[in-house]
Amino acid sequence: MSAKPLKDPLELFDIASVLTDEEREIQSTVARFLEDRVRPHIGQWFENAHFARELAPELGKLGVLGMHLEGYGCAGTNAVSYGLACLELEAADSGFRSFVSVQGSLSMFSIWKWGSEEQKLQWLPRLAAGEAIGCFGLTEPDFGSNPSGMRTKAVREGGDWILNGSKMWITNGGIADVATVWAQTEEGIRGFLVPRGTPGFTTQDIKQKMSLRASITSELYFDNVRLPDSARLPLAEGLRGPLSCLNEARFGILFGAVGAARDSIQAAIDYADSRVQFDKPISAFQLTQKKLADMTVSVGSAALLAVHLGRLKDQHRIRPEQISVGKLNNVREAIAIARECRTVLGANGISLEYSPLRHANNLESVLTYEGTSEMHTLVVGQAITGYPAYR
Amino acid sequence: MNIVVLVKQVPDTAAERALSEGDHTLDRENTDLVLDEINERAAEEALRLKATTDAEVTVVSMGPDSALDSIRKVLAMGADRGIHICDDRLQGADVVTTARVLAAAVRTVADVDLVLAGNAATDGQASAVPAIVADLLGLPQLTHVRELVLDAKRVRAERETEGGETTLEAPLPALVSVTEKINEPRYPSFKGIMAAKKKPVATIGLDGLFPGADDTGFLVSRTRVVEAVPRPARSAGIRVVDDGLAGRQLADHLIARKLV
Structure with a gap:
């Protein structure tokens, strides 16, 4: 038995023995990237409440963003590989894992799963490359565990939709180029893609956090935001x-x-x-x-x-x-x-x-x-x- | 255009490294093995040239089964195919034997324009293999290169050693060994990692490279490690606090050691 302490407690379980070479290679690539680019700075970023946005294109180049999705510039790995990447990201900081989760699993997945072909082509390659940032608005100030009660509302006006309401605790909100926003409609809950800069759509970052300081958390406000029907996620119906x-x-x-x-x-x-x-x-x-x-x-x-x-x-x-x-x-x-x-x-x-x-x-x-x-x-x-x- | 890059799997420089008790060769059992970091830059340079010249990049490595991991890594970075020279009889091969084997492997690739290697590997640090390979292949050698430019028929390189800087030029085909200053290697992308599995790797033994060659005649290692001792631990050094007399203290120290 070695007299030296274990470097990694998971060695005791030989977790690596239940992974494929490819899964291990993906995991170690992410670990090495974080060792070079994130770990030396993360304490300071947390202290200064700084999200290192410049890393998004680098994560995109690796293939981390939307990695478990097929097509549209995504890597198309299996779920275990995606999980292992998240494991390494969160070993560096939960803020980075949150960024990647929201980008890949909430923003990109919502478009990939429920979006039209045009929406996918418009957004997924840029989101996968980290050239664009996405966020996902479901939670509201008064509706967390009970999202079905949401007050954000989209009403038809001619061929368009008018969106009103607000969303709270939205990771990436303040820097997002596109927001997936869920709203009540006459037909039930529907999803909409709201690009940054759409008139009436504003965001405010939540300051004075004691947690996830190296990632951005925001409120989203929608004040008579007019959206064409092509902004609606056509395949999403209900909660x-x-x-x-x-x-x-x-x-x-x-x-x-x-x-x-x-x-x-x-x-x-x-x-x-x-x-x-x-x-x-x-x-x-x-x-x-x-x-x-x-x-x-x-x-x-x-x-x-x-x-x-x-x-x-x-x-x-x-x-x-x-x-x-x-x-x-x-x-x-x-x-x-x-x-x-x-x-x-x-x-x-x-x-x-x-x-x-x-x-x-x-x-x-x-x-x-x-x-x-x-x-x-x-x-x-x-x-x-x-x-x-x-x- | 065809580029061959020579790479070696070595013990991780970040971890503790050991030699085996008996023959003082590398203890592979108890070490983390990785793609040598200077060789990784040779691979990166090959891939950059691939991007501008549409070259096919073949990665060649000599080593035990585990060396396949290093080949896969370069394939994941973007190389096209691999050659793995794997033969138990090569254990402990010295630089000349290694170079002969690598040169023979390069000869199996048709129409090679450029052979790229690291100027050294971080384990043995003999820094001799690229030059011997070039000699055996009859290629001009441009070693210790920190910048490389290629046009259709020629290669120009900035060579940097402790002795100074020189610009070298040679017609292709040629062999270039690079230093760690030449570039920052890329991380393999996930797509690259997944694609690497499907890229061809030929595994060859000595019999495949030297048909009919007599083992005993070929496998004479010209060098043998007789003894290995760990480098002594560094002593703490002398700390001089400058209270106005530091200059004199330093001078006294150097005089006492007959350094001035």
């Missing part, structure tokens, strides 16, 4: 439209959370090995070992669950409640791990020089967005008992 997109994004999150947890544990293992108290490294004390052992067991289980769900998704067999199981467990475990890692780092743990508290703060958002942990608990509860307990 199924936006919910299908959320399932895509949640899938990325259940991998991403594993990355944040792994990175936190790596920081804790490394620190505990070098921090000497009472004449020995604190990693040689039983209490620290219990923390590290419990966290490693937890992150390994989360990673195996993620890969399992990824395989189900690649076989087109995954059910929404299974995604809820993954998102609920992996994010809940990740935030507990990040917080526990902070305790291993002692006072140094509150410094931005180390990642665990940054991850913990980021995961506060991740725990809530894309379906709160409470809602996912109730989805699982319904799957088990047959009783919906949301209302």
Whole structure:
């Protein structure tokens, strides 16, 4: 047995043995890109609430944006590869993973799945290349877990639509070139593509955040925004439209959370090995070992669950409640791990020089967005008992 | 146009590297193996030339089964095909044997215009293989190149070594070895990674390259590692705090060591 500490807690599980060469290559390419381009700066970006937009074309060149979609300039990888990319992105920072999730799984997926051929040709190649940024407006100030009550409304006027309302907590909102916006209509909920600069469409970034500081979160306002019928996503009818997109994004999150947890544990293992108290490294004390052992067991289980769900998704067999199981467990475990890692780092743990508290703060958002942990608990509860307990 | 790029898989320079106990050859069991970073730049240069000249790029590597990973990496970056020379008898091959094998592999590619290599690999650092390959192939060699320009029939290169800078020119075909200053290699794209699986890689053994050659005659390694010792740990050095007398302290230090 090596006397050196494990560099990566997932080595204990030999996760790599259940991945293909191609999946490993994609994962390591993303990891290397982030090591070169993001990790040296991420602490400062978080501190300064800076989103490094200039990285979008570089992520596009790699093929990260909309990577699991087919055609229109997208790479067309399998779901497990997409998950592994999210894992590495979130190991760097949840803000970057959020950017990629929203771009690929919400903005691009909504167009890819529900859009017309013209809409796809107009937007997907530019979004895939990172030349354009997309966002996704579903949540409103008064409607989060209950999107069916949304107040944003689109009314027909002649051949056009008039859009009024607002959206809240929209990742990429302030920098988006195109927003996928969901609104009530007489026929039910419909989706619209609203380009930046459309008269009446404005955004305001949400400042003073304590989480996801390296990504942009905004409010969107629609004041008598006139849209042609060609702006409507023709195939989306009802709440199924936006919910299908959320399932895509949640899938990325259940991998991403594993990355944040792994990175936190790596920081804790490394620190505990070098921090000497009472004449020995604190990693040689039983209490620290219990923390590290419990966290490693937890992150390994989360990673195996993620890969399992990824395989189900690649076989087109995954059910929404299974995604809820993954998102609920992996994010809940990740935030507990990040917080526990902070305790291993002692006072140094509150410094931005180390990642665990940054991850913990980021995961506060991740725990809530894309379906709160409470809602996912109730989805699982319904799957088990047959009783919906949301209302 | 045909470009051949020679690459080697080496232990990751970021990780701890070790030699095996018995013959002091590389311990591959306990090391992370990666595409050599200078060779990666040779590959990048080949791909940049491919973009402007529509060349076909063949990547050649000699090494055990794992070396296929490095070939796939260059294919993922955009090269067209690979040749993997894999033979247990090549374990521990020295620079001359290596160069003979690589030269023989280059000869299997028709109408080669340019052979690209790194000026060294980060493991052995003998820096001799490209020159020997050029000699064996009878090609002009332009080594230690930090800038490269190609036109239809000629290659011009800026050569930079500790000795100075020179501009070299040669007719094609030629061999060019590059330094790490020549470019920043690209990351393989996901599309490239997926496409790499479908690109052809020919695996050849010694018998394929040297039919009828007598093993014992061919495989004489002219060098052998007798002993290997780890570099001694660096000592802390002397810290001089300038309280007005630092200049004198430095002078005394240098005089004591007979350095001035």
